[in-house]
Amino acid sequence: MKRRHEEEFMAFAAARTAPLFRSACVLTSGDAHLAEDLVQDTLGRMYANWRKFPRESAELNDALCYCDMNTTPDGTSTNPVDRVNEIAGRYGLDSLIGKFIRRAEPEILASTSRVLERVAAAKRQPM
Template structure:
């Protein structure tokens, strides 16, 4: 029996993050735990979501940070070094409204060309939910508290601060849609 995509993803993320970026690894493990809790709601995409959750920040690894934009660096690494599943790579590249941040960095065309936004809204929303309801310490939080924490950490006038201000309404909407699915409400 082969290794599942989520087991493979866990090994890759652990190798790249656990020894060099311990805090990022703790956050990643929390995001992955959130994803595992969404399993029943995600049906056949549960494994893919788990893999994307554990790999979403792999591009922060120092050896992978070529552009300094972790979604793009992580997706390129997964595609180029691992030949990873296209859906997985596109989720990593586009997690948590990365397209908006790519505009701030002048990388939107590269991101859109190489890794188009996945056409699976629930899967995209689920990854936003997992990331944006997990603190840097891997604990559960609200999306509002997470956005506030990011603003405090980076500063309102920073590149990330500008991005997160623009993305906040989209983040809150995505989290709300996932919470509605979890509550059994129609989307």
């Protein structure tokens, strides 16, 4: 897979892995191991076919990632580093989610930085 497509997939998966896991837990009657398997299989199949999926804009992916990484599940404001640590701690470093969130952390931080850069640039523009 080309680097650009891989980065797109990583941003997509970073923003959606935790919600997918929660949905998978419901589908598997709370069996966390089976839910992890379901998420891993789903993301693996998506990765293999990623080029066939219609693309959201990079700006939209960044905005979704920013919102998810700056808000805790209970709606409290946070920052991306603390949010990644919270997710990894909640699911465990050896879980699928824990491993993935650590692997995706550089792209998560880059994505949230791009949003802040866009906001700063928009503020500098005359109205």
